[in-house]
Amino acid sequence: MVAHGEKTLYHSNNFGSTWETIHPFLDYGSDAPSIRSLFLYKHYLFIGTKIHAKYGGVWLFDLETRKLKRIKIVKNQMISALTIYNSYLVAASGSCKGISGNISFCKIDESIESEKTYWHTCQSEQKASSYLDLSVDQNVLYTTSTQNKAGISTICRVHLAEGIVTVCDSVKGHGWRIVNQKEGYVVAGSGESKAMQWKKKVV
Known part of the structure; x- marks a missing residue:
């Protein structure tokens, strides 16, 4: 290690x-x-x-x-x-x-x-000051961003084969850390934490 x-x-x-x-x-x-x-x-x-x-x-x-x-x-x-x-x-x-x-x-x-x-x-749907974290599991890759002027950051899916980054969710504050299992994920933002399981959102 x-x-x-x-x-x-x-x-x-x-x-x-x-x-x-x-x-x-x-x-x-x-x-x-x-x-x-x-x-x-x-x-x-x-x-x-x-x-x-x-x-x-x-x-x-x-x-x-x-x-x-x-x-x-x-x-x-x-x-x-x-x-x-x-x-x-x-x-x-x-x-x-x-x-x-x-x-x-x-x-x-x-x-x-x-x-x-x-x-x-990669080409991105949104403009961010910075992407902060990456998480991959079973060919599913996510990234998180810094917060915008409204204090909201994005959770994005990265599609390397297509070379694009698509927005799939948001979280309050900077998106400090994300971990995923297939499409499901848990993200730790500076303003809140959020979990997504099979399209069912748990806050």
């Missing part, structure tokens, strides 16, 4: 009995970006950064070789969440300003093996 601090990783191979401290951006000194999100795939760790004008984006860190490479350059947005959907790495990103939040994806094997990684951005 892997956890993170501001610029530090904490790695355990024995279910948390002992921990190793890793500084993946040590070579970057005071310019090192801060960590915002993680996703572990085999021995490869994908790291999403907070907004950083020089080294922001998505990084790939090999826990075996300790090699680090940047696979996505993003200078004006944070990488809020990362997940794997079938053979793709999916990233949710955005900032507190503007309406440029987006969901992007790339082939996971390409990101590991190739010198250059090609990313694709």
Whole structure:
């Protein structure tokens, strides 16, 4: 398992009995970006950064070789969440300003093996400052957004095959976290929590 601090990783191979401290951006000194999100795939760790004008984006860190490479350059947005959907790495990103939040994806094997990684951005029905979380179960992928001026955020279904993000529900406050089982989900907003089970809404 892997956890993170501001610029530090904490790695355990024995279910948390002992921990190793890793500084993946040590070579970057005071310019090192801060960590915002993680996703572990085999021995490869994908790291999403907070907004950083020089080294922001998505990084790939090999826990075996300790090699680090940047696979996505993003200078004006944070990488809020990362997940794997079938053979793709999916990233949710955005900032507190503007309406440029987006969901992007790339082939996971390409990101590991190739010198250059090609990313694709989904088209969205709505404009959000940022997408905040991702959850996938049995080929169903959801994302949540920051709140709008009315204090409402959206819960969206991500259709990677079509490259679109569609709105399916809303929640009060920022949509901090979501977890799903097939189409059903539970979302934790900053203003309320909401559960959806087979089209029957439970508040």
